[in-house]
Amino acid sequence: MSFLLVLPILAPLTAAALAAVLGWRPLTASVTVVAALCVLVTGVILGFTNGSGVRFAIANLFRTDALSITMLIVIGTVGTLATWASVGYIDAELTHGHTDAKGANLYGVLVPVFLAAMASAVLANNIGVMWVAIEATTVATAFLVGHRRTRAALEATWKYVVICSVGIALAFLGTVLLYFASLHAGATSGDALNIDVLLAHASRLDPAVTRLAAGLLLLGYGAKAGLVPFHTWLADAHSQAPAPVSALMSGVLLSVAFYALLRVKSVVDLAVGTGFLRTGLIIVGLLTLLIAASLLVVQTDFKRMLAYSSMENMGLVAVAAAAGTKLAIAALLLHVLAHGIAKTLVFLGSGQLQAAHDSTRISDVTGVLARSRMVGVTFLVGLAILLGLPPFAMFASELSISRALAGAHLGWVLGAALLLVVIAFAALVRNGTRMLLGPPNPGSPAIAVPRSVAAALVAGVVLSLLLGLTVGPMLELFQTAATVLGGTR
Amino acid sequence: MTQATYNGVLNLAAGAFLLAAVLIVWRRELRSIVVLLAWQGLALAAIPVTEGIYHDDAALIIVGVVVLLLRAVVLPLLLVRAVGTEPHERRESTPLVNTTTSLLITAALTVLAYAVTRPIIALDPSPATRAVPAAFAVILIAVFVMVSRRRALSQAVGFMMLDNGIAATAFLITAGVPLIVELGASLDVMFAVLVLGLLTGAMRRTFGGTDLDQLRELRG
Numbered sequence: 001m002s003f004l005l006v007l008p009i010l011a012p013l014t015a016a017a018l019a020a021v022l023g024w025r026p027l028t029a030s031v032t033v034v035a036a037l038c039v040l041v042t043g044v045i046l047g048f049t050n051g052s053g054v055r056f057a058i059a060n061l062f063r064t065d066a067l068s069i070t071m072l073i074v075i076g077t078v079g080t081l082a083t084w085a086s087v088g089y090i091d092a093e094l095t096h097g098h099t100d101a102k103g104a105n106l107y108g109v110l111v112p113v114f115l116a117a118m119a120s121a122v123l124a125n126n127i128g129v130m131w132v133a134i135e136a137t138t139v140a141t142a143f144l145v146g147h148r149r150t151r152a153a154l155e156a157t158w159k160y161v162v163i164c165s166v167g168i169a170l171a172f173l174g175t176v177l178l179y180f181a182s183l184h185a186g187a188t189s190g191d192a193l194n195i196d197v198l199l200a201h202a203s204r205l206d207p208a209v210t211r212l213a214a215g216l217l218l219l220g221y222g223a224k225a226g227l228v229p230f231h232t233w234l235a236d237a238h239s240q241a242p243a244p245v246s247a248l249m250s251g252v253l254l255s256v257a258f259y260a261l262l263r264v265k266s267v268v269d270l271a272v273g274t275g276f277l278r279t280g281l282i283i284v285g286l287l288t289l290l291i292a293a294s295l296l297v298v299q300t301d302f303k304r305m306l307a308y309s310s311m312e313n314m315g316l317v318a319v320a321a322a323a324g325t326k327l328a329i330a331a332l333l334l335h336v337l338a339h340g341i342a343k344t345l346v347f348l349g350s351g352q353l354q355a356a357h358d359s360t361r362i363s364d365v366t367g368v369l370a371r372s373r374m375v376g377v378t379f380l381v382g383l384a385i386l387l388g389l390p391p392f393a394m395f396a397s398e399l400s401i402s403r404a405l406a407g408a409h410l411g412w413v414l415g416a417a418l419l420l421v422v423i424a425f426a427a428l429v430r431n432g433t434r435m436l437l438g439p440p441n442p443g444s445p446a447i448a449v450p451r452s453v454a455a456a457l458v459a460g461v462v463l464s465l466l467l468g469l470t471v472g473p474m475l476e477l478f479q480t481a482a483t484v485l486g487g488t489r
Numbered sequence: 490m491t492q493a494t495y496n497g498v499l500n501l502a503a504g505a506f507l508l509a510a511v512l513i514v515w516r517r518e519l520r521s522i523v524v525l526l527a528w529q530g531l532a533l534a535a536i537p538v539t540e541g542i543y544h545d546d547a548a549l550i551i552v553g554v555v556v557l558l559l560r561a562v563v564l565p566l567l568l569v570r571a572v573g574t575e576p577h578e579r580r581e582s583t584p585l586v587n588t589t590t591s592l593l594i595t596a597a598l599t600v601l602a603y604a605v606t607r608p609i610i611a612l613d614p615s616p617a618t619r620a621v622p623a624a625f626a627v628i629l630i631a632v633f634v635m636v637s638r639r640r641a642l643s644q645a646v647g648f649m650m651l652d653n654g655i656a657a658t659a660f661l662i663t664a665g666v667p668l669i670v671e672l673g674a675s676l677d678v679m680f681a682v683l684v685l686g687l688l689t690g691a692m693r694r695t696f697g698g699t700d701l702d703q704l705r706e707l708r709g
Contacts, residue, residue, distance in 0.1 A: 126670065128667060131674070132674055132676075132677055138681065139677060139681055146691075154696075155704040162644055166648060176655065176658055177609070177662075179663055193667065209608050209612055211608075236707040
């Protein structure tokens, strides 16, 4: 059984090794898809067999519970769709001369390494190892962001690496301080950073040092999750990266970073009470929502619009985490999964739109629904999910987050968040209708959709519908995960 | 090693560590900034080696030697390669904050570091922990260097300094994090600096220079 725990890390690493040896070709691309599928299937199997238990593997180095299983499912789902779409996307980039064989080979190696790093982050038992895995995602994605090697891509890569590395370095300092507090609470040096040991010693952690650590961890992992104040890399990186990578970064990387924050929060809450991080999360969450909503209103670039929509959703997730009740956490996890699939749909579609028009300006791309049924309809579905319309899952998750906030006596936070979400809603509707409906510009090019991208888009729509209509079996997993995090009510 | 020597060496290392950071704020020549960074790496490595000798901990001495190789030799070499050969590329461009003000800000940050680290010292008032404010001061100074300098390489130096400060904190308060975390973190830092070095080269080829003010295509 312990093999199952390391499979989500080993499978993508094998695919990466194969791609390193053979280069970019149909075989290696398909092996990567299979590896991502392995992550998903492992998550599902563990989800069915694990229940509310906790499992360890390889000398307590790895650990799963309902929360890490949920994250594995998110990584696996978005990973499978994105790597599947990569097959056709990279071939098209090669044909159009936007990349060369060397670039394609690098892409083939780095994407599975990125997946393996994210899987390690959610499976690690030691929060130091979790940090190492999350920082590894920065290194793995740096050259993916700069894939097109244009001036703008280079600028985005520089900002991404510098801002995320600094942010995540602060999280490491926080981890060191937590280790220090844990040692003084009686833990032994080898396992003082293990999640279970930290939880067991939480009540004896020094409150002053833990507060300092928690502040640094919030800023640090917040940087990687796209939260204020280190959010400035996000729109640049998401708009410059190749579409499948944007989908992975926006759909899963942000939530994996937020997962780290949730893990730390469960320890900090026991040590210094829930008030400290609740205040912090409300401040960064609302500020993130504010910035995202204001920039969505003035946005003229559709990839940046999608990036700011990711920030908006992470802000909402942060506010939900601040409420911290069982309902809030379960809703947050559903939100993360639904957002991941929706962002995959819209980013994959936007990749094809960018390839056809050689532009990412909203005004250059109009009347998409009339010109390409495939991209138009899937983009529309993606937007409908992001807007929180029924029958899709984000309707339920946003409703539950609102109820949880009201239940946690955070009425004013709910009011502020709702106002900002409505502003973002209006901006998305306005820009979305301009792109999808409006009359096509004269001489608009044809929108080509490679077969693998089309397959991933259709699969994404089907999954979204399934998740929206029958959330049943997943709900139990989310609720168990919420209990793991100490959500009681 | 006696208690007195241990205290002396530890304080000397922490002092040299902070001094290197102040000198980096003062200097403008990119190459000498990288040399100072290597000296800072040496002072950093002295901390785990001293503690290892004092506590008879062979593993800690080995970690110290690895730190020495990585932070005083390998990473500075990587960065020196990224310094351009053109005359205008060798110096930091006109700074956003002048040198005198920078040094005053550095002093203020050092005082702030003493204030911030009070809970840490209160929890464990050992000689090593008492040197933590110096490490925290380096962290704050590193962030200041990153926001006030305009050359790509200076930002990379700032990032490494930030990392040195965090590593020093770890060695001083806990005699180092568990080995697997230490190894993983060092590997990550090495890759990150490698990436920054490669990007600096790419920037020089694409923009004809490494002044970060040229990065202004992506807005809003």
